[in-house]
Amino acid sequence: MTFKLSYHYLIFTSNNDVQDLLIFGHNIDTWLIYVLIFFGLTSIGFVFVWFLGFLGERKSGKSIKQPWE
DSSP states (O other): OHHHHHHHHHOOSSGGGGTTOOBTTBOHHHHHHHHHHHHHHHHHHHHHHHHHHHHHHHHTOSOOOOTTO
16 A cells, blocks of 8 residues: 555656645755756865865876876
8 A cells, every 4th residue: 555655656757747746845846956956066076076186196296197007
């Protein structure tokens, strides 16, 4: 019984299927915006950490080696 209920609640094929459904009090359009913001912030964080590592290796004076060297 629980599986059938959760199947109809969680499974959808397009955004139109959950147009009026609220998940934790927000509609699907709001959640899509939150996901885009989250992915944007994590991408900026990844690039920032990579850039700091690159600057640290350049300042160390050693030549930058490839992982296979």
